[in-house]
Amino acid sequence: FWSFLTDVFTNRQATRLFGAIAAGGSAGAIGGPAITGVLAQQLEPASLLPIAAVILACTLPCMWVLERFSDRSSEHGTTNQPLGGTLFEGVKAVLQSRYLLGICLFIWLYTTLATFLYFIQADIISNALDDSGDRTAMFAAIDLLTNTLTVGIQLFLTARFVQYFGLGRALSFVPLLVAAGFVVLVAAPMLLSIAAVQVIRRAGNYALAKPGREMLFTVVPRFEKYKSKNFIDTVVYRGSDAIAGWAYTGLTGLGLGISGISVVAIPLAVLWAVIGYRLGVSRQARATDTATPVSTAARRIP
Numbered sequence: 333f334w335s336f337l338t339d340v341f342t343n344r345q346a347t348r349l350f351g352a353i354a355a356g357g358s359a360g361a362i363g364g365p366a367i368t369g370v371l372a373q374q375l376e377p378a379s380l381l382p383i384a385a386v387i388l389a390c391t392l393p394c395m396w397v398l399e400r401f402s403d404r405s406s407e408h409g410t411t412n413q414p415l416g417g418t419l420f421e422g423v424k425a426v427l428q429s430r431y432l433l434g435i436c437l438f439i440w441l442y443t444t445l446a447t448f449l450y451f452i453q454a455d456i457i458s459n460a461l462d463d464s465g466d467r468t469a470m471f472a473a474i475d476l477l478t479n480t481l482t483v484g485i486q487l488f489l490t491a492r493f494v495q496y497f498g499l500g501r502a503l504s505f506v507p508l509l510v511a512a513g514f515v516v517l518v519a520a521p522m523l524l525s526i527a528a529v530q531v532i533r534r535a536g537n538y539a540l541a542k543p544g545r546e547m548l549f550t551v552v553p554r555f556e557k558y559k560s561k562n563f564i565d566t567v568v569y570r571g572s573d574a575i576a577g578w579a580y581t582g583l584t585g586l587g588l589g590i591s592g593i594s595v596v597a598i599p600l601a602v603l604w605a606v607i608g609y610r611l612g613v614s615r616q617a618r619a620t621d622t623a624t625p626v627s628t629a630a631r632r633i634p
Contacts, residue, residue: 334549335557336402338546338549349491350546350547351486351489352487354539358479358538365475371383415554419559422556425556425559429556434607434610441600444579446537448597455590457523478530478535478538493505493540498613499611499612499616500608503540504606504609505540506541507541507604509532513532517594521591548615
């Protein structure tokens with residue numbers, strides 16, 4: 333989906349629209365559980381599956397509209413042309429590009445710190461709340477607050493933040509907040525602290541870091557948008573997640589508690605911020621170097 337959007341929208345359009353587009357996913361994250369909660373009181377669980385299938389099928393006309401839109405807005409009609417070649421071309425491009433390797437490092441640091449916070453959250457909540465129902469309610473409250481805050485930021489602040497401060501500062505903002513959050517956890521590893529850190533971190537990621545990360549791919553060649561990007565989003569992302577889990581286990585095996593692991597995480601968060609800033613600056617330089625006249629159809633995009 334995001335590969336296709338980086339192929340259709342120009343660099344400037346992505347800056348303006350990707351936050352609002354991402355809000356669609358956040359709205360679904362709120363509406364889906366809410367609809368399920370209401371229907372589950374009226375129907376058997378198995379009866380919810382056909383409803384889910386119908387909702388999923390509604391994505392098909394959306395795909396058709398996007399496909400038609402790409403025909404009108406893409407320059408020279410190249411969007412629908414087959415790429416050819418193999419997946420390994422994308423891997424090779426990643427290994428030969430400092431820019432793509434920087435994105436890999438950015439994602440590795442993000443997934444590592446997110447995994448650390450996930451395990452810290454599990455430890456703190458399990459120690460603070462004995463009842464499984466209370467723990468479930470706490471997780472639900474964190475998710476609800478996160479998704480609600482995310483939608484508001486995506487709709488009203490993401491584009492303005494990137495346009496005013498630049499993508500580099502936007503990509504470094506969330507890592508700096510995470511670094512501050514780990515400082516808080518060093519001093520006070522308690523329930524309120526981890527809840528606040530998780531809400532701020534996740535909302536900031538969905539509203540700023542994720543759309544900003546997708547904007548980075550608007551300035552790369554087309555085959556990298558599909559082949560290299562999907563290698564990064566699968567192998568690098570999930571591989572980093574697994575390695576981070578092993579790393580957390582190793583740190584706890586060395587006797588480090590929540591405060592100790594938070595101390596280790598602080599410099600990683602600062603490095604994450606530096607990488608994010610440099611990627612944003614590099615993306616702007618690439619956009620300036622490769623700037624081409626926008627087609628008439630593209631200019632009409634609101």
